Amino acid sequence: MNNVLRQDVWQILRQHVTSEVLLKHCLAVEIAMRAYAVKFEGDAAYWGTVGLLHDIDFEKYPEDHPEHAREILSSHGYDENFITDVQSHARDWPMERTILQKVLLAVDEMTGFVIACALVRPDKSLDNLEVKSVVKKMKDKAFARAVNRETLITSAEDMGIDIKEHIEFVIKALAEATKKPEYQELPLIG
Numbered sequence: 001m002n003n004v005l006r007q008d009v010w011q012i013l014r015q016h017v018t019s020e021v022l023l024k025h026c027l028a029v030e031i032a033m034r035a036y037a038v039k040f041e042g043d044a045a046y047w048g049t050v051g052l053l054h055d056i057d058f059e060k061y062p063e064d065h066p067e068h069a070r071e072i073l074s075s076h077g078y079d080e081n082f083i084t085d086v087q088s089h090a091r092d093w094p095m096e097r098t099i100l101q102k103v104l105l106a107v108d109e110m111t112g113f114v115i116a117c118a119l120v121r122p123d124k125s126l127d128n129l130e131v132k133s134v135v136k137k138m139k140d141k142a143f144a145r146a147v148n149r150e151t152l153i154t155s156a157e158d159m160g161i162d163i164k165e166h167i168e169f170v171i172k173a174l175a176e177a178t179k180k181p182e183y184q185e186l187p188l189i190g
């Protein structure tokens with residue numbers, strides 16, 4: 001996807017999400033999805049768009065999320081497959097997930113957790129964040145309590161990727177992307 005089209009997707013998201021925290025979360029998930037698409041030989045633009053729009057209904061319908069993604073996304077012309085991919089990150093999704101859908105679940109919580117770990121560093125940076133410090137924080141129940149540790153672990157297992165490798169992959173993807181121009185408008189950290 002070229003930058004013009006990605007900009008259109010970003011504008012669609014902004015029509016439905018105003019919270020900066022949620023927008024940053026969507027950007028982080030987009031970044032991780034694009035990086036994993038390359039690893040799994042998927043279409044990076046498509047995977048990235050699924051990531052960017054995966055929480056499009058969350059602000060308006062926090063109770064029923066991601067049920068309302070259907071009407072919002074179809075009103076913008078997204079097809080059934082795309083809507084299914086977005087809705088598959090419902091924690092109680094009844095079907096076997098595809099690899100894209102497994103990755104979406106695995107990066108949904110891990111991106112936020114890794115960013116939370118970076119924010120408590122003295123330099124507030126992802127650049128020097130070590131895997132072992134993220135693993136340590138996972139064991140600290142008081143830290144970022146909203147992040148479900150079991151989901152972090154089982155979703156990585158479902159992808160077939162070692163948890164430490166997953167953490168390292170997400171740190172690297174986010175750290176690299178934060179230096180790109182398209183992520184300067186709303187920096188993930190700061």
Ligand SMILES: [Fe+2]
Pocket residue numbers: 025029054055108
């Ligand atoms: Fe999410």
